[in-house]
Amino acid sequence: MTEMEIAQIIDTVNMYELSCKTNSGMKLDNVESDAVAELDNHFKAIGKSGHDKDHEIASFVQKVINEEVYNAPDELLDGMFDRGSVGEFDDFESVVMPVKNTLVAHEAAKGGNVDRSFLDISVVKPIYKNRQVETDLSFADVRRNGWKSIALLSEYAVAALKNALFYDVFSMIDNGITSGAENYINETSTRPTQASMDALALYIQDRRDMANGNGRGQIVALSKYVQAASKLTGFVSDDIVNEVHLNGALGMYDSVPMYGISGAKKLGDGSLLIPDKRIYGIAGKVGSLQMKGDINVYQHEDTNKELFHLKFADFTYGVALDKTSLDMCAKIVLA
Amino acid sequence: MLRDLRVNCAAAPAADFAAGADMATGMAVVKNYTAKEAEFASEATATDIYFVQKARIPVGRDAAMEYHSDYDKMFNEVSEGEFVVLYAYNYDDAFATDAYTLTSGDVGKYVAAGTDGKIVVATGTSKYKFTGFYDDAGHTLARIEVVEPGTN
Numbered sequence: 001m002t003e004m005e006i007a008q009i010i011d012t013v014n015m016y017e018l019s020c021k022t023n024s025g026m027k028l029d030n031v032e033s034d035a036v037a038e039l040d041n042h043f044k045a046i047g048k049s050g051h052d053k054d055h056e057i058a059s060f061v062q063k064v065i066n067e068e069v070y071n072a073p074d075e076l077l078d079g080m081f082d083r084g085s086v087g088e089f090d091d092f093e094s095v096v097m098p099v100k101n102t103l104v105a106h107e108a109a110k111g112g113n114v115d116r117s118f119l120d121i122s123v124v125k126p127i128y129k130n131r132q133v134e135t136d137l138s139f140a141d142v143r144r145n146g147w148k149s150i151a152l153l154s155e156y157a158v159a160a161l162k163n164a165l166f167y168d169v170f171s172m173i174d175n176g177i178t179s180g181a182e183n184y185i186n187e188t189s190t191r192p193t194q195a196s197m198d199a200l201a202l203y204i205q206d207r208r209d210m211a212n213g214n215g216r217g218q219i220v221a222l223s224k225y226v227q228a229a230s231k232l233t234g235f236v237s238d239d240i241v242n243e244v245h246l247n248g249a250l251g252m253y254d255s256v257p258m259y260g261i262s263g264a265k266k267l268g269d270g271s272l273l274i275p276d277k278r279i280y281g282i283a284g285k286v287g288s289l290q291m292k293g294d295i296n297v298y299q300h301e302d303t304n305k306e307l308f309h310l311k312f313a314d315f316t317y318g319v320a321l322d323k324t325s326l327d328m329c330a331k332i333v334l335a
Numbered sequence: 336m337l338r339d340l341r342v343n344c345a346a347a348p349a350a351d352f353a354a355g356a357d358m359a360t361g362m363a364v365v366k367n368y369t370a371k372e373a374e375f376a377s378e379a380t381a382t383d384i385y386f387v388q389k390a391r392i393p394v395g396r397d398a399a400m401e402y403h404s405d406y407d408k409m410f411n412e413v414s415e416g417e418f419v420v421l422y423a424y425n426y427d428d429a430f431a432t433d434a435y436t437l438t439s440g441d442v443g444k445y446v447a448a449g450t451d452g453k454i455v456v457a458t459g460t461s462k463y464k465f466t467g468f469y470d471d472a473g474h475t476l477a478r479i480e481v482v483e484p485g486t487n
Contacts, residue, residue: 095402102472115340115429120472121402324473 006042006056009035015060016068016158019151040146047142050303057137057150057308058299064154065295065312069161076259077169079218080282080329081289086318088293094320096122124325126318127172128292131164133157133312140306153310161295161315163267170220170274172319173286176326183330191228192279194235196332200281201254203330207283208256216257221279222272223260225334229253229279256281279332286329287321336411337361337388337422338471340478341429350420354387358419360411361432361476362387362452366421373419381447381461385421386432387413406474424481426462431469431476442467444487446479460484 013035021028028036046052070085077083086092099121106114141149177184183203187196204217219226230240230250243250249260261273274280298311337360352366355374363384364373373387391410393403403410413419424430435454437446446465447457454465454477462484469478 093400093402100472102470113341115469115478116338118338118405118471120406120474121404122473123400123402123404123407 005038009038010060010063014067015064016154019064019154022148022151023155036147039150040148042146043142043150044144044146047139047144047146050139050301050306052299052301052308055299057142058297058310060150061154061157061310061312062295062297065158065161065297068158069165069315070291070294074162076218076220077166077289080286081169081319082285082287083289085291086293088314088316090292092126092288092290092318092320094124094126094288094325096124096322096324100324122322122324124287124320124322126288126290126320128316128318129168130314130316131161131168132315133160135310137308137310138306139308142308157312160268161312163265163273164315165317167267167271167273168317169289169319170280172321173280173326173329174275174278174331176321176323177329177331179333181323183327185330185332187332187334190277190335192225192232192332192334194232196279197229197232197253200279200330200332201256204256204281204283205254207328209284215284216255217281217283219253219256219258219279219281220274221258221260222263222274222276223249224263225279226250226258226260229258277334279334281330281332282328283330284328285325287319287325290318290320292316292318336406336433336471336474336476337386338431338469338476339422339428340431340469341427343425343428346423346425348388348420348422349385350418352419352421354413354415354417354419356415358387358413358452359434360387360389360413361434363432363434363448363454364421364452365448373421375450375452376448377450379447379449379455379458381445381457381459381463384448385423386430387452388420388422389413389417390420424463424479426481426483429466429478429480431471431478433474433476435465435477437465437477439468441465445485446477454479457487460486 013032018032099119102117102119104117108114137149185196185199208217209215226249230244265273293314293316295312296314300309302309352371352373355372363386365376365383367374397409434452441456442465444465445457445461446454446463447461449455462481463479464482466478466480469476
């Protein structure tokens with residue numbers, strides 16, 4: 001096979017999909033089978049010589065990550081944030097729009113003055129997070145498994161980065177909503193009750209923009225809480241029971257869609273995808289999430305230890321949200 | 336931050352004094368006519384005090400940003416030597432500042448300029464009365480009215 005054919009494969013086949021299909025053993029179509037055969041031979045040759053002249057392993061993984069993490073839409077995050085990207089050496093500021101109406105209409109006698117009131121455009125500076133993953137790929141592994149080892153690495157790198165981003169975003173939202181604020185709903189038991197779920201749903205209903213396509217808002221929580229919210233005592237009907245029986249949980253609570261995050265999926269270090277003991281209600285966009293620059297995948301050949309060292313660096317993103325924009329989000333804190 | 340709440344719109348505040356030290360808008364200062372500088376009072380006083388203000392004009396890199404909050408640092412921080420506008424308030428004016436060391440228990444008391452530029456409870460005669468806190472789009476300012484001179 002020639003260099004041209006490899007380049008053609010990268011352009012025509014969705015590398016992330018190919019990686020996932022390889023990892024799960026799904027049936028490939030003709031184009032994909034050919035692609036896998038070429039890639040397999042190519043990587044096995046690299047594993048044999050221990051020399052990856054053009055850092056192709058790194059560039060393959062980088063392409064997969066770019067396709068999936070930077071370019072793929074994500075329903076949940078897209079509904080919560082203004083998404084975009086800024087250059088590696090850029091900065092950005094976010095404004096809370098529309099501006100909150102803080103003009104006050106004072107009751108007044110005619111012919112005099114009242115205190116002035118003002119509008120303030122709240123400008124939010126982002127907090128940047130930088131995440132990095134490093135791993136080793138032995139020559140023997142690449143020699144034996146060829147394309148499969150690259151596919152595994154690619155899919156898992158994407159998942160690790162996406163999950164880290166998700167976790168960071170929800171942690172910032174969690175820290176931004178403090179006790180005593182209107183959007184902090186305290187629940188004294190370990191599971192949500194009708195009182196706290198009603199308060200959350202009401203908070204969202206008051207603020208969401210139904211005219212907008214995605215305007216219903218969403219409730220996001222670990223699946224165990226969505227399950228509990230689907231089975232509240234007293235608020236039942238045959239329809240509700242049937243839906244829970246068929247689907248496992250209610251799709252909506254008081255007209256707000258519920259989105260359960262699996263408690264079994266964990267980050268690489270064992271922590272859950274979103275903070276425990278929390279139920280989040282999102283009424284609209286809470287801020288701005290911008291990817292900063294591109295991820296860089298660096299590769300180093302270690303012929304003495306017979307491995308490729310891979311470094312996934314510069315996965316940087318900025319999250320801009322503050323007290324005012326967080327008005328669009330509420331949380332229930334469980335005991 | 337200094338906000339005019341109910342004032343005479345024909346006042347002519349002095350703009351030819353430089354700041355004698357690093358300060359912020361809303362702070363209370365006295366005029367040093369010899370050095371032509373605005374300085375903090377040497378001891379707390381309510382006589383001949385002025386409030387620091389500056390025009391909200393973005394400069395340099397900051398001008399590239401599309402929106403600015405009135406509370407942005409560049410509009411409110413004053414460096415030593417920078418020229419400032421000194422607002423004076425007269426009988427029956429009402430204004431608000433965020434440079435204060437007051438609590439809700441001090442509402443209704445006469446106040447004066449402290450030695451750090453912040454408004455404090457007055458120990459002598461003062462014409463400035465603290466009428467309560469003013470919520471300016473989420474920021475808490477102290478609302479002050481100018482009344483007949485009195486003591487606490």
